[in-house]
Amino acid sequence: MYTKWTAHLVDLKDKQSFYAQVQRSKDVLDRLKDLLDEKQNEHDSMELNLEIYNQPNWAERQAHLNGYKSCLRSLRKLIDLDQQIRPKETQ
Numbered sequence: 001m002y003t004k005w006t007a008h009l010v011d012l013k014d015k016q017s018f019y020a021q022v023q024r025s026k027d028v029l030d031r032l033k034d035l036l037d038e039k040q041n042e043h044d045s046m047e048l049n050l051e052i053y054n055q056p057n058w059a060e061r062q063a064h065l066n067g068y069k070s071c072l073r074s075l076r077k078l079i080d081l082d083q084q085i086r087p088k089e090t091q
Contacts, residue, residue, distance in 0.1 A: 005018070005019070005022055006019060033079055036075055040069065040076075043065055047062075
């Protein structure tokens with residue numbers, strides 16, 4: 001788990017408690033990850049539509065989509081507990 005999850009806490013006991021709480025929420029976070037994946041797939045398919053290039057504001061729309069995809073990727077990474085290493089202070 002990234003240390004960002006517990007960076008707001010100073011006390012080691014509080015960090016351990018919060019870590020355990022996040023771990024107990026894994027099922028919810030996994031579902032949220034699935035929902036973010038669905039959003040990513042929606043935007044990927046929208047991007048492949050050739051009609052998008054016929055719009056005069058194509059560049060701005062592409063920049064918006066890229067920012068949105070970057071945000072989805074960051075959130076997905078943050079909530080994917082399986083890909084994170086447990087911080088030393090909670091072990």
